[in-house]
Each structure stands twice: as C-alpha cells, then as structure tokens.
Amino acid sequence: MDEQVRVLDELEKEEYESVPVPFQKLGFWVFLGGEIIILGGIVASAILFRLSYPGWFKSSEHTNVVIASINTMVLLTGSLTAVLAHKFATIREWGKVQLFLGLTALCGFTFIGIKFIEYSREIHHGFVPSAGIFWMFYYGITGLHGLHVLAGSLIILGVMLFLRKKKLVEAVENAGLYWHFVDIVWLYIFPLFYLT
Amino acid sequence: MKVGERYGIEARNHEHHHPPYVGIYFILVFLTLASILISQIVHRQKAPAYVFSISTVKALLIALFYMHLKYEGRWVLAFAIIPLIIFALVLFALMPDVVPYQKM
16 A cells, blocks of 8 residues: 555656646646637737728727726726735735735726726717727627626636635636736727727 | 645745736836827827837736746746747738738
8 A cells, every 4th residue: 555655656746847837827827828819819800900901090089098098007906906916825814815806806897897888888879889890899809808807807706705715825826817818918909999 | 735745846836926016017007108198199100009019018017027927937938928929820820811901
C-alpha cells in the first residue's frame, strides 16, 4: 500500500512539475484565449469596416458619448475593485474580499442598467438594428459585450457565495481575470461606436 | 493538501505582486478623458489612429498590471499570446473584405 502511494505521489509530482502553473489558472487562460479570438475577431471586423466606411462617422454622432463615458468609468472602477479583491484574498482578509467583489458586481449591474437606458433612448429615436449597417454592428457588438458583463457579474456573485464555504484565492483571481478581459474589450468598443 | 503544496511548488507560483492599483486606475481614467478630448478636437480622419492607440495603451496597462501578465511565467504568457497571434491573423485575413470600400 505504501509503495502504491509513493508511486502515485511520484507521478503527481512529475505531472505538476511538467506544467508549473496551477491547473485552474491555466484552464481559465485557455478559456480566455477562445474568448479573445471570438470577441476580438468580431470587434476587429467592425474596426476594419469603420476605417474604410465613410458613413460610419455620421451614424456614430447619434450615440451618446456622455452615457458611454460614464459606463467606461463604471467598468474601469469594477476592474479596480476586482483586482483589490484579489489583493486582499492573497493576504487572507476575506471580509474586504467580499466587499470588493460586491462592489465589482454592483459595477456590472450598473453598467447593464445604464446600457438599457441608452438602448431605450436610441430605439425611441428610431435607431433600431435595421436602421443601417452601423446600427447592426452597434447592437450586435454592444449586446454581445453586455451579455459578457452580465456573465462576469454573475460569476463574481457566484464566487462571493462560494467563498462562504471555501476560501480560494484562485477563484477570486480567475473571476477578476474574466472581468478585466471584458473591460479590455470595452476599451475598443467605446472609441469605435462613440468617439470616431 | 494540493499536489503543488506537497512539493512546495505552489508557494513559488503564488508569489503575488501588487503594483499600485489605484495609481494605475487614475492613469486609465486620465487616458479615457484624453481620448474623449482628442476625438472632439482632432480631425475625424486622424482621430481613430489616436484613440485606438490610447485604447491599446490602456489595454496593455490592464493586461500587464491588473491581469498580472507582467509577473506571470512563460506558460500563462504563451496561453495569452497565442490567441493574440491568431487574432492578428484573423485581422489580416479580414482586410481584403474591407479594402474595396475605400476604392468605391
């Protein structure tokens, strides 16, 4: 029996040393890699289209820069609170971790709420997806991004609840990584539809 | 006990670096305000180059410091960079589809 345990331990050690990264983190980066290709490809196609389509600017004048700027600040603030949650998780201050995760989720839901107000204003003015190619890109990409923000907020909430049972730094870190990724995507969506 | 902890490897992987997160946040806010200002004052033909460049700087700040890629080992870096290479190929492959619009 002892021999079996020793052999298994050796195998585990070899397996771990062959990939010296926590498997959860590596798995999460594989997932993020897929997201980079999918979302990045969609946003890149819109950016390329914008650079070659002269009518883009006239349509983007109808989007609300003020609302989008507030939403940008909300997402950036969410990134700050997410990374602070991770920082406090590494020093085992779980009360502050819960607080900052809660603030991050709040930022996510605030973003979605503001986006709904923005959509309703645009639809009210007749800028529906069929109003032109700009609006098709706009609703498609911001809608997809909004779903990602919603997913990110739910993941953060899920981690908050999970931490009551088990304190795992990796869970906080991975949830934060997803949030930052969604934030980075918005950094390109914002100028694409509102500033150029 | 986790496998890594048993062999003391886990500790090596969890050397956490904490750059000045709040300071970086204010830089990100400043860059956002700068890109809004530039979009208002620079000619519309030139504005995209400036604002997308600023977006790239902001994205790098988040990736390097908030996502800790500056401190990660080569395994995580590889998993972050390979999709970016594929992304660049996608971008390159899409170019022929949009270039004709400039000629119209």
